Amino acid sequence: MTTAPHAHPPQPDLPRALVWFRRDLRVDDHAALYHALTQARQVYCAFVFDRSILDALQAAGRQADRRVEFIRDSLVDLDAQLRALGQAHGVEGAGLIVRHGHADTELPALAAELGVQAVYCAHDDEPAALTRDAKVRGRLADAGIVLHTAKDVTVFERSEVLTATGSPYGVFTPYKNAWLKKLGAAGHPRGDGFYLRPYPVARHARHLAPRPPALALAVPTLADIGFLPTNLHQLKLPTGSTGALELLDDFLEQRIDGYHDARDYPAVKGPSYLSTHLRFGTVSIRRLAREAWDRMRGGSRGAEVWLSELIWRDFYHQVLHHHPRVVGHAFRPEYDAIRWEHGKQAEALFAAWCEGRTGYPLVDAAMAQLNQTGYMHNRLRMVVASFLTKDLGLDWRRGEAYFAIHLNDFDLAANNGGWQWAASTGCDAQPYFRIFNPVSQSERFDPEGRFIQRYLPQLARLAPKLIHAPWQARPVDLAAAGVVLGRDYPAPIVDHAAAREQTLARFAVVKSRAIGS
Incomplete structure (x- = not known):
């Protein structure tokens, strides 16, 4: 006789449980929900719009944030699926309970209000999440409630x-x-x-609990939590x-x-x-x-x-x-000694990179894509990161932080790892002299200039062979395309060949010190 791969018998001493949804906004193949349904007789489901995160976004001027809108729309979808799942198994009134507050206090308060004996959620190994979860675990324990976490991410x-x-x-x-x-x-x-193998949630959905009438509310609107709509729907990114x-x-x-x-x-x-x-x-x-x-x-x-x-x-x-130290530090400690460019000139270079005014079309088109849509193609993430760190000589942490603000898919581990890979400070078998040439990358991966034309329409009339490096075009070709460098499109803010030599020297100093230490 065989058993289901994740099967657990219901425990009579855990009559009620609460599943805390975080970065697992679905019903299908859901680890924490499955464990709760197989170990408790009644299971409530909740999400907390965490003010510890949302207030920081608003303080930084992000009253409109695509990620918040994506989450909100996905919660509507999740609530509908929970209700449908409950109804299909004879449970009327199941659904998602949504709170808006500081999660480390709001979640324990909700658990106590519902009278549950256990809370289930997925692991989250980001440092801030670990701190939050430790607080939640302690407050739940004070109320006699157990916190169970499971792998799901x-x-x-x-x-x-x-x-x-x-x-x-x-x-x-x-x-x-x-x-x-x-x-x-x-x-x-x-x-x-x-x-x-998936967790067969639907098989145990009869243990979903109806929400108390006072908590059976619709998912809050963006306005309810203090946010404004974005262009998410215009971008046609489906949610939920x-x-x-x-x-x-x-x-x-x-x-x-x-x-x-x-x-x-x-x-x-x-x-x-x-x-x-x-x-x-x-x-x-x-x-x-x-x-x-x-x-x-x-x-x-x-x-x-x-x-x-x-x-x-x-x-x-x-x-x-x-290695939680990678948040804020190089994976290879010796590279924390790199002397990145700083001062007014560095600030001007960083602003040009952020705003897509470097004079290198593929870099600028990629930054325009990010700023307009919250998305950037993976190849372009490597190109713009290499450009920031190895053409402009700027600290990778600045680019990492900019991506963290603007990427719809921002994930601390992946973002940090990608930036340290590009900066050659992280987990990488390749040496520091891997430096992407933004022109050759453009010629190879956007040979017809179609991506550049989409995001830099001012260059759209340049011939494909010229669009990758407009400063190399003849004046007659620029005139025919209606492009005046310095007016319609900037001249390069840095010479790639010269910047490459400076980067090799910058890294070589650190490498030689590490060898001699």
Whole structure:
């Protein structure tokens, strides 16, 4: 006789439980919800708009934030799915309870009000989240309530994938090989791909509890929590798990097998566009990895590369867990000694980078995409990060912070890991002299200039061979395209060749000190 992979018998001493949704805004394949439903007789569901986060956004002038609107819309979808799930299993009045306040006090207060004996939620290893959860755990304990947490954000987390000596990996490729081996590429005693099996939530949905009438309220509007609408809907980014599955189906039907070829070209529809959904958990990482895993074993090169990208995400999360100092410091401590540019000139360079006024069209078009949409193509993230750190000589932490404000899919572990990779201060087997040439990157990955034309329409009349480096065009060609450098588009703010030599010298000094120490 076999049992379900995640089965737990109901516990009579836990008659009521509360599931705290955070970055897992879905019903399908939901770890914490499954554990609650299988260990309690009545299960309530809640989300807290955390003022500790929202107040900081508003204080920074972000009264309109696409991520807040995405979350709010996704909660509407989540509430509808919970209600439908309850009704399908004879439970009228199930749904999502939404609060607006400081989560470390609001959640324990709600748990006490509902009279639950346990709270369930997913792990979150970001430093601020760990601090918040410690406070919540303590306040719940004071009220005699137990906090249970479960893995849900990654396939493998924390210390699940270690070296043969029991140490965390610091280089991606060996980590990836160990990840695949653990998943079952070489066979697993509990079955191939065991760790990707979904949690069968619907099977136990009869344990959902009706919300008390006073708490059976609609999801607050943006205005209710002090925020303004954004252009999220104009961008046509679907929200909620319903929207995530639309995107996933489109990717699986149309593009996954060609992902390895198309993913690097920003003017081509190549990626899955699921990063924001993965960030807020409107889709299960296990489901994505399972789709990639199954197709990879069927011979799809595109699926193999896509799975590798999902493994990168796990890798950066385990780096953050084992090395929390990377928040604010270089993974390689010796590179904290790098002397980045500073002063008025550095401030002017940083402003030009933020605003897309560097004079390098691919960089400026990428920054325009980010500023206008909250999205940036992955290849372009590497290009603009390399440009900031190695062409402008500016501290990677400045770019990391800018992305943290503007990216719809901002994830601390991935953002930090990506920036440190680009700056050569992080987990990377490649040396510091990997410096992207913004012109050759543009010529290679946007050969016809279509992406540049979309976001820099003032250059749209330049011939494709000229659009990558307008300053090299003949005056007659610029005139024919209606472009005056310095008026319609800036001249380059830095010479790439000269900046490259300065970067090599900047890193060489630190490297020589490390060797001599």
